[in-house]
Amino acid sequence: MKNRHEAPPHITIGHARATRFSLDLDTTLHQSHAIKLLVGLDADVIVREPGGRLVRAPVVVIPSDIASCVESRGPVITVLIDPEHNREPYARTRALGGTAPIEPASARRLRDSVWSTRRYLESLSHLGELGEELQAIAFPSTIRRTNFDARVEHAIERFRAHLDGGDGEELELQSHLDVTMQHFRALFLRDIGISPRAWLLWNRLVRALRITLSGVSLTTAAAAAGFSDHAHFSRTCRRLLGYTPGNIVDRWASAGKVPVRPP
Secondary structure (H helix, E strand, O other), rough: OOOOOOOOOEEEEEOOOOEEEEEEEEOOOOOOOOOOEEEOOOOEEEEEOOOOOEEEEEEEEEEOOOOOOEOOOOOOOEEEHHHHHHHHHHHHHHHOOOOOEHHHHHHHHHHHHHHHHHHHHHOHHHHHHHHHHHHHHOOOOOOOOOOOHHHHHHHHHHHHHHHOOOHHHHHHHOOOOOHHHHHHHHHHHHOOOOEEEEEHHHHHHHHHHHOOOOOHHHHHHHHHOOOOOOOHHHHHHHHHHOOHHHHHHHHHHHHOOOOOOOO
């Protein structure tokens, strides 16, 4: 797919979800740990997966860790839902096996919710609230993460405390308790849905983006989140989200927004 000169998106990033408002979409192939709920305002959302599979609908959901390119010729709201904090959406979408359209009744409700407040979509505070509302419509029985193995919980706590450390393999080795590394990775994959190293990379990306939006340089944010350098941060962002950090910063700067505080 050829990239058009897409306007940088508005985006708000929280711990359980991020919400993005784009005037149009034309992303490169990327694979995100987040579940993606995409609501097209004026046009269908088109998702292409490797191998030629194509889904086109007003509202679509892309499960966690599904590689895809996304396109829309009009404004789009994207809600990126963290599977770790949202177990029910993760379980439901994982069973789909790939991108799927949202059923018509829910799709209408989702588009109506966006349309009713369209004039406020460039407000970051409203955008965050809208993301939560859209998730509740699409996944009405959403529950917070629960019933994780205690060893997985311990590892996550340790990972969160050391997100700025550069050696993910060493951190992983230090964090498994009383089990073989193979068993630990199997427990982590069962409860979280991805490997420990993939979890570290995803959460370092979220941390780096939040720090970047506080107004510091991309190089400083990359180092603070444990990336080897600015280029590593940018490559990871493009691979997992389909945007570079510079795209996101440009939108914030052009909109004159007050930076958020880093976590």
